[in-house]
Amino acid sequence: xxxxxxxxxxxxxxxxxxxxxxxxxxxxxxxxxxxxxxxxxxxxxxxxxxxxxxxxxxxxxxxxxxxxxxxxxxxxxxxxxxxxxxxxxxxxxxxxxxxxxxxxxxxxxxxxxxx
Amino acid sequence: xxxxxxxxxxxxxxxxxxxxxxxxxxxxxxxxxxxxxxxxxxxxxxxxxxxxxxxxxxxxxxxxxxxxxxxxxxxxxxxxxxxxxxxxxxxxxxxxxxxxxxxxxxxxxxx
Numbered sequence: 168x169x170x171x172x173x174x175x176x177x178x179x180x181x182x183x184x185x186x187x188x189x190x191x192x193x194x195x196x197x198x199x200x201x202x203x204x205x206x207x208x209x210x211x212x213x214x215x216x217x218x219x220x221x222x223x224x225x226x227x228x229x230x231x232x233x234x235x236x237x238x239x240x241x242x243x244x245x246x247x248x249x250x251x252x253x254x255x256x257x258x259x260x261x262x263x264x265x266x267x268x269x270x271x272x273x274x275x276x277x278x279x280x281x282x
Numbered sequence: 283x284x285x286x287x288x289x290x291x292x293x294x295x296x297x298x299x300x301x302x303x304x305x306x307x308x309x310x311x312x313x314x315x316x317x318x319x320x321x322x323x324x325x326x327x328x329x330x331x332x333x334x335x336x337x338x339x340x341x342x343x344x345x346x347x348x349x350x351x352x353x354x355x356x357x358x359x360x361x362x363x364x365x366x367x368x369x370x371x372x373x374x375x376x377x378x379x380x381x382x383x384x385x386x387x388x389x390x391x392x393x
Contacts, residue, residue: 208385210326210373212380215380225380267313267375267381268314269331270328271328273325273327275323275324275325
């Protein structure tokens with residue numbers, strides 16, 4: 168138990184659907200992250216939020232829309248996805264985002280399949 | 283684009299063997315080096331964060347060393363146990379918020 172939870176754990180959606188992934192951290196951290204892991208690729212950073220403000224958007228297509236309503240919650244809204252977006256989506260949090268020196272705490276991920 | 287390389291890609295060892303694997307990174311972009319352990323169906327878990335050249339860190343049977351001048355870090359596991367089976371991820375921490383991950387080394391420890 169890392170203190171970071173994600174729901175749902177599995178999601179199957181069609182290309183025309185709209186769905187949302189949810190992440191919650193119980194660690195009092197200031198920074199939250201979305202990562203994507205596709206088969207045979209390294210973890211790729213998608214978005215970084217610090218104190219509820221987005222500080223990094225790593226060239227992610229607009230069909231992925233993040234939302235951070237408070238420092239404990241992070242959402243990833245999905246719409247008109249493509250089959251190649253099928254992947255494991257991981258949420259993480261850390262004490263601070265201003266350097267790479269703080270370990271990140273990860274959730275268990277959402278396994279997304281786009282049909 | 284930063285390139286973080288891990289080798290080997292996968293490794294099978296017998297219970298009780300000691301083993302090690304490598305993470306290579308561009309030394310000019312160093313800020314911090316992270317090691318994570320990722321068991322199947324679980325969350326990646328931080329092992330070490332290392333920032334200083336020559337750093338050596340230890341947690342139980344697992345230890346890591348860091349050489350920032352030549353751009354590599356080694357992870358060692360002494361007396362491997364089946365519960366050590368996991369993917370070990372290395373990530374380069376930058377000042378620009380980002381962790382750049384390697385593809386990982388998949389370790390399987392056979393009983």
